[in-house]
Amino acid sequence: MRDNTGIIRLHANGLDGLTPVAVDPAEFDTPPEAQNLHIYFADPALGLNVGVWQSAPMQEAFGPFPGDEFIVMLEGAFGLRDGAGTGVGAGAKAGQCAAIRNGIPVSWHQDGSVRKFFMTYNDPRAAAPQDLTAEGGLTTLSPEMTLTDAELMEDTSTPQRDRILFSNDLGNFDVGLWDTQVLNTELEPFPYHEMAQVLEGEVYLTEADGTRHHFTAGDVFFIPAGTPCIWHVPSYLRKFYAALDPENRPDG
Incomplete structure (x- = not known):
């Protein structure tokens, strides 16, 4: 983990491989067989984490999404579901990026293994978002996007x-x-x-x-x-x- 200045190149396997994450079945509708993680940079006081994450197929329990997140998809595909089980946005797959709004009520779902780079921000100073809907909470970014x-x-x-x-x-x-x-x-x-x-x-x-x-x-x-x-x-x-x-x- 890095919490100082200095430019960091992110690698799909972290610096020396990924570390297993303890899985709490209460946090999932369908728990994964395994999840692994490497944190490259963390500032707990700011609520910022940057790293790489890998998970076997799973579906998280429904609830507020824990922070604003930018994702670079390396492997697999994911979608978000609202409380009725309806898909939110288009999801994202390998080769795409995505941004997710803090606090939207959703469940993360993936049918296969997913590996992603991520930057998450959940400021401990900020009040928890209230009365949000899932609509518009997921933005999918295609690498073919260009500017004018x-x-x-x-x-x-x-x-x-x-x-x-x-x-x-x-x-x-x-x-x-x-x-x-x-x-x-x-x-x-x-x-x-x-x-x-x-x-x-x-x-x-x-x-x-x-x-x-x-x-x-x-x-x-x-x-x-x-x-x-x-x-x-x-x-x-x-x-x-x-x-x-x-x-x-x-x-x-």
Whole structure:
């Protein structure tokens, strides 16, 4: 587990394999034979976790979803069901991403094994959401999504485009699609906790100590807020991202 600054590349098997998770049958309608987990980054005071999770087929008990979550699906498929057993949204399968709203009343269901990267946010300062419905609580993201020039950002040194696809109820956790042409930045602290999946192109990220990371299509990485880094995009980069502003939180 990492709880300091430093850019992290996520691997499907964690750093040295996944750790079995104790399964409480009371939390499931159909318990899984096994679940496994690796946490790459955690901030318990903020309610943030980033990692990789794998589960055998199962269905969770119906109830409020425990946090806002950004998912990169690596294996299998899942769906969400409401209290009547009706599917919520389109679900997501390997190769897609998804965002789920904190507190929606649903049951997670999967017929086969699922493996996913995840970034979850459930702020202990925030009151539990009340009177939510499941409608609109699941957003499925396809890697074929593209941007238009109508989504050009203002006041950027190079052409950049951005589309917010999901925002949480607290207003501090966004999931979106972003692209840029050639980009070179100065060394400066990164303002957000961000998990990103590269969809197209490549990026070099250099930390203050000279550590250099190279990410290309299919790679998933996490930048903890406050990490000083330089961005170098040689030609083009398109990515999904989930960004959490740690300074914008409920009072507590």
